[in-house]
Amino acid sequence: MVRVRFAPSPTGYLHIGSPRTFIFNWLFARRQKGTMILRIDDTDVERNTQASLDSIFDGLNWLDLGWDEFYRQSDRLDLYTKAAWAIHAAGHAYRDFTPMSAAADDRAELGAWLCNPGMRELSPEESDRRVAAGEPFVLRFRVPRNTGRRVEFKDLVYGEQSKSCDDIEDFALLRSNGAPTYHHASCVDDVDLRISHVVRGQDHLSNTFKHILIFEAMGVEAPRFAHLPLLIAPDGAKLSKRKHGPVVSVTTYRDAGFLPHAYVNFLCLLGWNPKDDREKMSRQDLIDAFSFEGVNRSNAVVNFSENDPIDPKALWLNSQHLYAMSHDELAAALQPVFEAAGYAADPAKTRQVTPLIQERIKTLNDAPAAADFFFLDQLAPYDPAELIPQKGDAAMAEKALRVARQVLETANFTHDALDAALRAAATGIGVKAGQMFQPIRVAVCGRKNAPPLFETLEVVGRDACLKRLDQAVEKLNN
RNA sequence: GGCGCUAUCGUCUAAGGGUUAGGACGAAGCCCUCUCAAGGCUUAAAUACGGGUUCGAAUCCCGUUAGCGCUACCA
Numbered sequence: 001m002v003r004v005r006f007a008p009s010p011t012g013y014l015h016i017g018s019p020r021t022f023i024f025n026w027l028f029a030r031r032q033k034g035t036m037i038l039r040i041d042d043t044d045v046e047r048n049t050q051a052s053l054d055s056i057f058d059g060l061n062w063l064d065l066g067w068d069e070f071y072r073q074s075d076r077l078d079l080y081t082k083a084a085w086a087i088h089a090a091g092h093a094y095r096d097f098t099p100m101s102a103a104a105d106d107r108a109e110l111g112a113w114l115c116n117p118g119m120r121e122l123s124p125e126e127s128d129r130r131v132a133a134g135e136p137f138v139l140r141f142r143v144p145r146n147t148g149r150r151v152e153f154k155d156l157v158y159g160e161q162s163k164s165c166d167d168i169e170d171f172a173l174l175r176s177n178g179a180p181t182y183h184h185a186s187c188v189d190d191v192d193l194r195i196s197h198v199v200r201g202q203d204h205l206s207n208t209f210k211h212i213l214i215f216e217a218m219g220v221e222a223p224r225f226a227h228l229p230l231l232i233a234p235d236g237a238k239l240s241k242r243k244h245g246p247v248v249s250v251t252t253y254r255d256a257g258f259l260p261h262a263y264v265n266f267l268c269l270l271g272w273n274p275k276d277d278r279e280k281m282s283r284q285d286l287i288d289a290f291s292f293e294g295v296n297r298s299n300a301v302v303n304f305s306e307n308d309p310i311d312p313k314a315l316w317l318n319s320q321h322l323y324a325m326s327h328d329e330l331a332a333a334l335q336p337v338f339e340a341a342g343y344a345a346d347p348a349k350t351r352q353v354t355p356l357i358q359e360r361i362k363t364l365n366d367a368p369a370a371a372d373f374f375f376l377d378q379l380a381p382y383d384p385a386e387l388i389p390q391k392g393d394a395a396m397a398e399k400a401l402r403v404a405r406q407v408l409e410t411a412n413f414t415h416d417a418l419d420a421a422l423r424a425a426a427t428g429i430g431v432k433a434g435q436m437f438q439p440i441r442v443a444v445c446g447r448k449n450a451p452p453l454f455e456t457l458e459v460v461g462r463d464a465c466l467k468r469l470d471q472a473v474e475k476l477n478n
Numbered sequence: 479g480g481c482g483c484u485a486u487c488g489u490c491u492a493a494g495g496g497u498u499a500g501g502a503c504g505a506a507g508c509c510c511u512c513u514c515a516a517g518g519c520u521u522a523a524a525u526a527c528g529g530g531u532u533c534g535a536a537u538c539c540c541g542u543u544a545g546c547g548c549u550a551c552c553a
Contacts, residue, residue, distance in 0.1 A: 009553050044552060100551060113480080113549060138551050158483070167481045167549090175551035182553045206482050206548035227483090229546095234489080236545060266490095269502090273491060277501050296484095296491080299546065303489045303503085313490060313503045323516075359516045370515095422512095437512040449514035 002034025003196045006067075007186065009041040010052040014059040015239050015248045016302060017201065017231040020267040024228055025199045026065050027268070027290040037193060038067040042074045043185045059250035064260045071193065073185050080180035083188040083218065084139055084173045092217035093173055094120055095127045095137040100176065115140070115170040139174035141213060151209040156197070156226035156292040163209045171210050183207065187214040195223050202227045202299075226292045229271045230299045239302065247309035248302075256310055257337070257365030262318035266311065270300040280320045319362040327355050334367050341368035343375035352459045356451040372446075374459060379446035379468060384475040386442045389435035396431060397439045398476050403429055404440050405469045413462055418454040443472030 006022040008014070022038075029036040038060070042048045060067075073080075087093045098116040120142065122130075131137065144165050152162040173184040180188070190198060198211075205227045215222040232238055239248040246252055253263050265281055273296075274281065274289035281289070303311045322330065331347070331354040338345035345353075357370045373379060387397045403425045411421045426436035437453050444465055450456060457465055 007553090011553070041553065047552070096551090136551095140551095161482080163482065169549065171549095172551055177551075179551085181551070186553085201547095202483070203547050204553090207553095209482090210548095229484080232546075238546075269490060271490090275492085277492080279490090279502055298484050300491090301489060311489080311503090316503055319516095357515095360514070419512095432512090434512050441513060445513095447514095451514080453512060 001194075001196065002029060002032035003037065003194055004029050004034060004199055005037035005039045005190070005193065005195055007039040007041045007189075007200075008056050009044065009047075009182075010049060010056060011044065011047040013052055013055045013241060014250050015241065016250060016267070017239060018056075019059055019063055019250055019263075020231060020270065021199070021201055021228060022060060022063070023065065023264055023267055024226075024272070024290075024295075026067070027286055028197065028199060028226075028292075029068075030287045031290045034196070035069060036067045037069045037071065037195070039070075039189060039193070040072045040074075041182060041186060042072060043077075043080075043180050043182060045074075045179065055249075055251075059254075062250065062254050062260055063264060065264070069193075071189070073180075073189065076189070076192075077180070079192060080185045080188050081174070081178065084180065084184060087141070087173065087214070087217045088139060090217060090219075091142070093139050093141050094122065095131065096140045096170075096172075097122075097130055097135050097137045113169055114143075114145070114166075120170065136176040138172045138176055140170040140172055141210070141217070143168045143170050143213060151212050153208065153212055153222065153225060155205070155208075156224060157229075157295045158202075158205060158227055158297055161205070161208070163206075165213075168209055168213070173214075183210055184214065187211050187218070190223055191215070191218060191220050197224045197226060199226045200228065202230050226295070228295060229297055231270060231302050232299045234301055234303060234305065236301075244304075245306075245309075247304045252309050253314065257363035257367075258314070258318050259321050259333075259364070262321040263314065265321070266314040266317050269313075269317075270302065271296055280317060280324070315362050322361065322363075323359055325358075327351065327358070330354050330358055333364055337364050337367050338371070338375065343368065343371075345375055349374070349459075356455055356459065360451065373444065373450070379471075382442065382446045384472075384478070386448055387439045387472055387476055389431070389438040392431070392435050394476055396435065398473055399429055400426075400431060400436050400439045401443060401469050401473050401476070404436070404443075405466060405473075408457070408462060408465050408469065413458050415454045415458060418457055422454075439472070440469070444468050 004025045006025045008018055026036050028034070040053065084093065096116055096119040098119060119140070147165060149165045150162050151165060151168070152160070154160050171183055172181045174180055208225055212222050230238060233244050237243060241248060261283060264283070265286070268286055269279065272294050275294055278285065303313065328351070331351040334354060335345065335347055335350050338350055353371050353374045357367060360370050361367050387401070388394055389397060389400070404422065407421045407425050411417055422436060423433055426433045438448070441450055441453055442448055444457065444460055
């Protein structure tokens, strides 16, 4: 039975790497018909913040993937304490009474980073005596040193890993305030929650040797491990809010009008590939194709810049998903966007507009600007010069507009009828179709670039069209 | 410093001994076309460096360089 967990700690905020780790866990769980667990690793009381916890939920909820079980380490502190003393009782840990402040300096200077001198060898009696005297201490793991022992495991992504115990320091299990460290709490929970696969960032690859030692000391089999390459900034540095700004936040993409699934799809392609040329993939496609075989080992750059926080490929992928949506589906997604823009958009109108702008937007947020003339009573001001067609002059523009007005007064407002009538009108006054259409387009839309003319006129409607044609002629004469 | 990991077009990546080193984004050009898009076609663009092994290396080995990670009573 596959059981995986995503275990963020609520310090800082949810940056783009976290949802990716979540997604890979989720994909593996779904692929294996297993269980996805969300666990909040909040053992560092000093650094936890509610804002950070909120941003984790905001981000994950937006992804719309969900999870099956939820835990919080702060609810389970007893578990870690008991487990730590069991490890101690088994002889795999010892008390270290070295004062906190002294430790860092001494270690650096003496090069004694493996353990604090003397503490490892303290007799049980001496150790107990100092506890009784009220001395604070850290509970440290006793790494089997000078045994020639190497810790080994096979990572599902990085392959065979091995490290000598002589290169592993006596890391802490319990802090002097009694709280468990990350390493300890994480391992204890992984055992308690029967985690089968630990899927996490590559920054934990080196830590895994310690974790395996802990599992051994608890007398249990270690889960399998799959480490994921990291997401980094274009300058090669790891993503940080301080250095790279809000671009590294999940909310950047959400607020830019991305479809949650497009974002998921994009993140999947950073460090993983389906072993074929597919890029745009549905949720089910991703589940079906996912395996750790397809995960590569080098860090992936998220391609953002100061003036453009969005990775161009993410934008393209979003557009591809947007274009693939049904008109009804897209219209439903666009409705709140139009409302937020202050447009008088009833769902029926939105539904009419949707097919005309679908291929002209890359994000949902592009829609209001692309569709303004469908909703605005009064067009935004435009340069009358835009009314003048290619190889034409103001006179030609005015003539085209006047003729168009006549035609539109009586024409059937359907695509085919408008097409036929306006083309005939162009021939009638001896101008090319394009020279006829361009002034009309600018008059009705307020700009040169817009959706196809006849469909547009149809949706804008006769009254508004006539009004705007009149206004255009007026503009031309001023 | 010690230990660990990584290294293919600008970016995401394929190719795990034999390919003109493939695809995608982005860029440029062309086609389509009532504009803009969308779509189609084309072009430019990469195996970090140096040694091996081999008939043959992007691929295996060693070294160098660079980047990242761990080296906390952070996670």
